[in-house]
Amino acid sequence: MSVKPIREHDGKAMLKRWLPEFSNGKHRVESAGCTITPEVLDHTKAHNWDLILEENPWLTEQKLVAKPDQLIKRRGKAGLLCVKKDFEECKQWILERMCKSQTVESVTGTLTHFLIEPFVPHEQSEEHYICLQSFRYSDQILFYHEGGVDVGDVDAKAETMDIASGEEITEEKVVAGLLGKLADDKRAGMSSFIVALFKFYKELHFAYLEINPLVMLADGSVVPLDLAAKVDETANFLCAQKWGDHEWPAPFGRDLYPEEKKIHSLDGKTGASLKLTVLNDKGRVWTMVAGGGASVVYADTVADYGWGHELANYGEYSGAPSTEETYTYAKTIISLMTRYKHPEGKFLIIGGGIANFTDVAATFTGLIKALEDSVMELKEYNIKIWIRRAGPNYLDGLRKIKAAGQRLGLPMKVYGPETHITAVVPMALGLQEELPEADLTVSSSPPPIRKTIVVKNKKEPAALPAPVGGHTIVTADAQTTSIVYGLQNRAVQGMLDFDFMCKRKTPSVSAMVFPFGGFHYVKFYWGTEEVLMPVYTSIKLAVEKHPDASVFINFASFRSVHETSTEALNFPSLKTITIIAEGVPEQQTKDIIQKAEAKKVGIVGPATVGGIKPGCIRLGNTGGMLDNIVMSRLYRAGSVAYVSKSGGMSNELNNIIARNSNGVYEGVAIGGDRYPGSRFLDHMLRYQDAPGAKILLLLGEVGGTDEYDIIEAVKSGKITKPLIAWCVGTCASCFATEVQFGHAGAQARGDQETAAAKNKAMKEAGIHVPDSFDKLPDLVDQVYTKMVEEGDIVEEPEDPTPTVPLDFTWAKKLGLVRKPANFISSIADDRGDELKYCGVAISDVFKQDLGVGGVLSLLWFRRQLPVQCTKFIEMILMVTADHGPAVSGAHNTIVSARAGKDLVSSLCSGLLTIGPRFGGALDDAARMFAEAESSGVKPKDFVDNMKRANKLIMGIGHRIKSLDNPDQRVVIIKEYAKTNFGSTAILDFALGVEQVTTRKRANLILNVDGCIAVCFIDMLKSCGAFSDSEVQDFMDFGCLNGLFVLGRSIGFIGHYLDQLRLKQPLYRHPWDDISYIEKLAGDSEST
Structure with a gap:
């Protein structure tokens, strides 16, 4: 989910609908024009020219303007404007270009959507420029008294006004701040228009709105001639009715493949995340990557090794997709791969980070099914498969897919977390010797203890200055406790298991909040002992009962997270709030940020997996399953503190750091949205002040400018500790059109926000920057080794690995234990994607029209009986x-x-x-x-x-x-x-x-x-x-x-x-129908 552009017609239609309301009737847009699509070329379609004229009679009554409506910039200079023509001329102009290829600057695409609107006669002096855009702490309005195609560099010469989040604007402020160069007689009308336009911008959750030219006629009416806009797609649940019917067009030059539309449709119907962008359908390198951050890293690595021209696709699947969804996604990629042959064959790289909660074996079941269904095509097209995956149940998943590869005779290499996340890329491309495949017979364990580094310059421990106060996010210790919002039993149990492994004396979770179930207790395990966790119906009650809790972990949905987070900010004892939900509208996030900073409360998220501090606390599902906690030695503190945007990539950083240093001191995933609640700098300054953090590590990404704050802090001396940094998204230069990467904020709004520019700037500032992400582990090893050699880090002996009893449900799923079932059922199965009656799917029950008799035969007799039998059963029921x-x-x-x-x-x-x-x-x-x-x-x-x-x-x-x-x-x-x-x-x-x-x-x-x-x-x-x-x-x-x-x-x-x-009353049997017998025949007189 992210900020997405809309068509000009849709933006003007929204203005036409809502501008009168927001301006109290002072301003209106008379016409939004009409859209012309390829349907006009097909006489069998309903949307033909006759219908267009019937719905828009004004088309034959005035001069018109026609232009493509496909997110094309500078249409006038590209000769894509038909101005001051009648309807027949516009119609002919459109037909000459409809479904034809067109090159605009360096991009070539097909013209499929046109906009016809009334021609507005005006003078050049009546053209103006206006742009509204959003930033972290404010919204900005740019206005220039001149406009049109030759307006020039408006960023340099336009008047600007910054409106702080939550602040209102007035006509007086607009006049004073923006309209100094506008003619006096126009200021009143223009200022009221801008105030109404800003309300429209905020209420409908726009993120960008540019009108050029904006014409103000002599009668005071204001007409938007050309409009470009982006809206916050995550606000759909708030604004769907206000937006009306609209679509999310692909960038010009990026005509959507049917397969892309299919995956986009599937993505909209599931709680998982499924993304697919085809870059080069004849390319040799195809990827199927789990995780938003990981998907960018794999694309980067392919590009960094010089194979960007062969990168065929970009995409990701994450959020625990079902077996069937994974099958559909994999089958779609394979169908695209096998469209064109290449004499040297192709590569399918199935990768991903170390998952936090997605069951790897479950998703691989769908993948295996797709490979089985496509085995002949995979062999025919000489496709080599390289796999690297880790996370919950990964061993079972890797075993199954390796066995499937051997059974199907497919060339396949399988690796787990013992290798670096992108190590399979250079091996697949033949640029590096193949590493031995993973040993899938043993479970994951901590990496081998590193060879002792010889200390060349032994130092006495230096007296460290006292930490600087004022950090909004509380640095956790072994006594820090939290309140969890939502019945997230699995996450809470994971936090308690982590606490027990870290030898905390008490759990880090004090209480849970769930407003719908009434006050009750939920049972959890503290080691092998059972403990009861109170569940309150309100945050207020939980805080009153547990005043020592300083961390609030919010698992509320994106629909309600603003309300619950805002409520939590009212309690001074809560110093850090973690917002897990993805898809939070940007305006709501900005409001939370503003209120939190005013109250000096730290925010982690939204769209975060959380954070982890070994020995102290884990926020939510951070660090994944316990086997990953053990493998990355997160049960005790190391010397490397990191900040990442991606939750999935934070697990990879845990793995990289554990294998190339003495481990993690603390790690935080701030979330992939454009405006995370806390920024890189907030955490880096905490780490700078933390005595135990010796090396700092930053994993940024394309989009945003937060990395430049780190550069300034290094240059100014605020950060003096060794800092290793890398910004993912360097593959963006390989794409001819703009691509939205896995996270909402992973999109550059200018050259300065590209990954390449930020990596270059960080390197020039003296920060340790590897040549590519694939070289990051080596750089961590080099910096760490040097600090140990110089005595800045003193290595401690490794204690025995602690153990935590394995949860029975998970152990059974892994096949480690067995237990007699309390119930056995042979007639129905409600597991999986579809209910089954004695092996017959419910959909087949209806397809075969089995009826009640057929269902009864399945459930009572475990047979699908002949029709004459099921009919007889139904006769019995009727009789x-x-x-x-x-x-x-x-x-x-x-x-x-x-x-x-x-x-x-x-x-x-x-x-x-x-x-x-x-x-x-x-x-x-x-x-x-x-x-x-x-x-x-x-x-x-x-x-x-x-x-x-x-x-x-x-x-x-x-x-x-x-x-x-x-x-x-x-x-x-x-x-x-x-x-x-x-x-x-x-x-x-x-x-x-x-x-x-x-x-x-x-x-x-x-x-x-x-x-x-x-x-x-x-x-x-x-x-x-x-x-x-x-x-x-x-x-x-x-x-x-x-x-x-x-x-x-x-x-x-x-x-x-x-x-x-019939509303019948209480029945009482009549006395006259009852024989009251006092003496039975044969009773004696004395009876």
Whole structure:
């Protein structure tokens, strides 16, 4: 998410809609023009010229201007303006250029969008220039009394006004600050326009708005002729309705590939981050990189080794994408790779930093599936695969993908965190000898203890000056505690495990805040012991109960993080606030920064993973899983303090520092937004004052000017400790058009903000700057070795690696432990992306139109039965659905409903009446008739045997029905069975019994319960899906009674709803229907 440009038409449409409101009706934009797209070339499309004229009748009534609307600068000088023409002339001018290639300066692209708007007659003297843009602490307005294509260097000659965040402007201030050179008679109208324009700019979350020329006519009306604008995309949840329908156009010369549109669409539908930009579809080097910062580093390294012209794509996937999302992303890249062949083959570099919380094995499952589906193409196009990845469950992921590569016969090299993040790049390009592949049979462990460095100049410990006070961010110690906002149990448990490993005496988390669940406790582990963490419903309560907590870790979403952070600023005891959320609107961030600095509260974030200080505290998920904490020796303090923008790259810095020095003293990821709450300098000055921080390390990136503050601090002597620095994004020079890198702030707004310019300036200032990021580990080693040799760093003996009990859930996922399951289920699976009924995905249930009978067959019988069987099941449910309100079950349901009981209670009341005398005889009837039929006994003998044994024949007998007056339910069931089942042996036997019993009494017929029972057993036996023993099991399990319960529940619920609908009162049985007996016959007189 970032600041993004919009089309001129969309910007003017917003002005037309909102300017009257913000100016109290003084100013308005009469027309935003109309957009012409390639649809006019296709007569089958609705958006044709006739419709355009119908919607915009003014097109034939006046002179017009036509121009491309594709983020093209200096259109006039490029000959891309059609001025003062009628509609037919503009139409012809557009048709001559539509979908044609056009070169503007050094960029070539296809013209696809044009804007037609009214021509505004005016004098040159009526043209002016205005620009609004945003900075960290203010918004700036530039105004020049002259405008147009030849306005020149407005930055140098325009009047400027800086408006502090949260400050309002007035017409008087505008006149005094901007309009000194404007004619007196124009000042009032122009000042009111600028005030309204600034309100519009702020309310709709613009980040840049330039109008040139801005024409002020003799009647005082103000008309924007040419407009360029950028809005803060992260404010979509606030401004979507205000913005209206619009699109995010690609830069001119960067026509989006269908694959890019596909990934962009997928990105908008998921909580993960998926980005793809195709740079050169014929290039040989393709990357699939996890992490925003890591994606830039890989592109940089390819470019720094001289292969920038072969870099085919830029992109990243992060934020724990699902297996299916990773599959789609990988498959898309492979499809692009295999579009064109290259005689020397191609390289697919699958890389990434050490993840904080993304399950590497889970994402690699999707990647493996993509490789399996594309194995023939990968071989045909001679694609070599190089992999380097680390993070949670990385060993399992690397093992699986290596096994897949061997099984598929793909040329593949696999590495883990034992190698530098970009080490695979020079190896893939043949510029460096291949390192041995990772040993995937053992888990990660700390790097080997470094060889002892010989001290050449032993020094006595120097007396260090007292740290300078005034830092807004509190430097943590082993007693620092925090409050966590949000039910982030996994993050809190990780913080407690880190504390325990660092041998803290008490946890660093005092409490959690969750406003929706009421006050309660959550159980966590402190080592092997269980502890209860209080969860409060408000920040106020948490702070009152835990006044010693000085750190507030805010996991609120981007929608509510401004509100919660602002509330936290009201409590003086909270000295540092960490904002984890990505996608916070820039204006909200600026407001938080302003309030925090006024109260001297430090801010880390937004869009940060947090920070870590070995031995003291970790903020959130910083440092990743415990195995990474161990591998990077973050459980004890080292001598190198770093600041990074990227959270993922902070883990890589931990790894680099651990392998090339004595470890990390402290590390902070300030976040990748344009306006981070704290800057590089804020932390570097803390490190300068911290006695334990001997070496400072800075990882900056393209965009912004914060690195220049560090340069000035070095030059002025504020920073004197050895400083190593690198700015990622040097690959930007390889791109013909502007590319938005992984972070919102990773975009240069001028030459000074490019990575190359900042690296050059830092080197000239005496800062240690490597030749490329790939050389950073060597430089850390050199600076550290020199300081040890000179006695500035004294190496300490390495203590044994501490251990923390592994969480059972994670250990089980890694396959380290096993435990008998408490429950076993073989009929449904709610894991994965889609619910499954006995292996059949829910989507397939509907595609195959299985119906209720099909679903019941899957869940009850673990079979997908034939259609005639599932239809019969549905018939049973329909036949048994109800039998009127007089039966016992319906009666109980009705009485309960009228007593005011809820639906579930009333339904249960009815269901509890089902038994041998009401609906519960189906299983006994099925068992009785099936056993008799299989024994070969004759129906008459069966009846005689049951009589001699004094047993009732289940399923025989009805209160009023007979052979002459049959029960239609029985007729329907019987006829369906006879027509559709392969055998009806048990039904035939039961009908034989009926012939015997009806001779004794006419109503001793095969009733509906008996008919359903025998027909259902005939169905099971004849459908070919079950053995005799399985059929017997279903009878024993009560399956047939279950059908009655399921079917009759429909009727019971109907009766409940019917009673409520009719508003029936409490039922009381009438006395005259009750016989009150005081004395039973046969009782003695004394009784």
